Amino acid sequence: MRMINLIVIHCSATRENTDYSPERLESDHKARGFLRAGYNFYIRKSGEIVDLRPLEQIPAHVRGYNKHSIGICYEGGLDASGQAQDTRTEAQKTSLIRLIQHLLTRFPDSRVCGHRDLSEDLNGDGVISPDEWSKQCPSFDAIPEYKELAYGQRKR
Numbered sequence: 001m002r003m004i005n006l007i008v009i010h011c012s013a014t015r016e017n018t019d020y021s022p023e024r025l026e027s028d029h030k031a032r033g034f035l036r037a038g039y040n041f042y043i044r045k046s047g048e049i050v051d052l053r054p055l056e057q058i059p060a061h062v063r064g065y066n067k068h069s070i071g072i073c074y075e076g077g078l079d080a081s082g083q084a085q086d087t088r089t090e091a092q093k094t095s096l097i098r099l100i101q102h103l104l105t106r107f108p109d110s111r112v113c114g115h116r117d118l119s120e121d122l123n124g125d126g127v128i129s130p131d132e133w134s135k136q137c138p139s140f141d142a143i144p145e146y147k148e149l150a151y152g153q154r155k156r
């Protein structure tokens with residue numbers, strides 16, 4: 001198994017009132033030249049967790065961070081008018097926690113963050129502030145939301 005120290009949350013950047021199947025996601029990624037879907041996991045609005053890329057395979061989801069990371073994408077992230085919004089259903093929130101918890105058991109030294117938290121620190125203050133986000137993905141603040149999970153894991 002490759003070394004893993006980072007779990008990155010994404011959204012599919014599709015509208016909450018549309019369905020975006022894993023098959024469609026995979027074919028869209030193939031159209032961009034990937035061999036298969038770039039993420040390791042996909043979480044449907046129903047909460048279903050779909051395995052896209054085996055963990056031992058390096059995902060293709062954040063430039064410069066792929067090698068040691070895991071990519072999780074949830075279906076949604078845009079409101080009905082196409083604006084970035086946290087559209088996670090309760091089932092998706094539950095599945096995200098379950099999956100992240102499981103992954104932290106296997107890779108306890110991993111940091112959990114959102115895609116946008118890996119934007120470039122333009123003013124070099126060590127904090128990626130909203131004006132530095134190169135994109136909105138995953139449309140919610142993943143670091144504070146999953147902080148306790150990672151901390152709880154390391155405490156044991």
Ligand SMILES: [Zn+2]
Nearest residue numbers: 010011115137
């Ligand atoms: Zn993303």
